[in-house]
Amino acid sequence: MSNPQQLRYSKEHEWLSAAGEDGVATVGITEFAANALGDVVYAQLPEVGDTVTAGETCGELESTKSVSDLYSPVTGEIVEANQDVVDDPSLVNSAPFEGGWLFKVRVTEEPADLLSADEYTAQNAG
Secondary structure, three states, X not given: OOOOOOOEEOOOOEEEOOOOOOOEEEEEXXXXXXXXXXXXXXXXXXXXOOEEOOOOXXXXXXXXXXXXXXXXXXXXXXXXXXXXXXXOOOHHHHOOOOOOOOEEEEEEEOOOOOEOHHHHHHHOOO
């Protein structure tokens, strides 16, 4: 399992792309989290216009094994939710870093405790 180096990671297993010039970053869950969840069958994502706060719940993912809260790694405003994942939640399992992204957020505040790919991998090794 390899975590893309260009992303940053939360301790709750979300990944975050670097924000573009418009301040918008993409959020998803890691392959590690997708594997731990099992087959994702339902995704409740934040809606466009919602404000999310770093470290707080903003949705949930339901798998055949359990229901898991979805946490926002940053504070900001939701500008897009991935309708493809709502329609086909298995994308979270099959392509967590590509088509299985969850939402895009215009970042207003980013916590200092986000991890690099290497730090995230080390935290979850074993």
